[in-house]
Amino acid sequence: MSNNWVVENIQNAIDTWNDKFAEIWRLLSQSPEDFKGGAIWEVMVGINGALKAIGYALLVLFFLIGIMKHYNSMQEVKRPEQALKLFIRFVLAKAAVTWGLDLMLAIFKIVQGIISKIMISSGVTGNGGMVPQEQCLRTPSLW
Numbered sequence: 001m002s003n004n005w006v007v008e009n010i011q012n013a014i015d016t017w018n019d020k021f022a023e024i025w026r027l028l029s030q031s032p033e034d035f036k037g038g039a040i041w042e043v044m045v046g047i048n049g050a051l052k053a054i055g056y057a058l059l060v061l062f063f064l065i066g067i068m069k070h071y072n073s074m075q076e077v078k079r080p081e082q083a084l085k086l087f088i089r090f091v092l093a094k095a096a097v098t099w100g101l102d103l104m105l106a107i108f109k110i111v112q113g114i115i116s117k118i119m120i121s122s123g124v125t126g127n128g129g130m131v132p133q134e135q136c137l138r139t140p141s142l143w
Contacts, residue, residue, distance in 0.1 A: 028115050032108060048101045055097035063090055 033041045067086065071077050077086065096103075 025119070029112055031112075032105065045101075052097060052100075055100075056094075059090075059093050059097055063093070 027035075032044070035041065063086075067077065071082075076082055
């Protein structure tokens with residue numbers, strides 16, 4: 001290391017950059033289950049259970065309100081095409097409520113895969129930092 005204060009400040013700045021970059025990389029590539037030891041994830045799973053119960057109740061309520069609002073009589077609902085349309089809408093809404101957390105995790109994994117692929121193809125890894133050490137330690141001959 002050089003005794004020049006400019007070189008030392010630049011080296012400190014690059015080390016700080018590399019540390020922050022490694023931390024950002026760890027956060028982006030970490031699964032939600034492993035974040036902070038999984039404590040936050042357990043709270044989210046508990047909240048998700050309560051939200052599912054509320055979601056199912058609202059699903060049934062809004063489904064019945066929608067039927068009453070759009071159809072004047074139950075004779076219209078008895079037609080096969082209308083009944084199938086209502087059934088498909090109900091099943092899709094129930095699937096969204098049931099598998100909402102799983103869909104969110106799948107989206108997280110896709111985004112993490114894309115970020116990892118971009119970082120690896122660019123030649124940057126999260127472990128070593130953004131600026132290579134051999135380039136950091138090079139001191140200019142002018143100083």
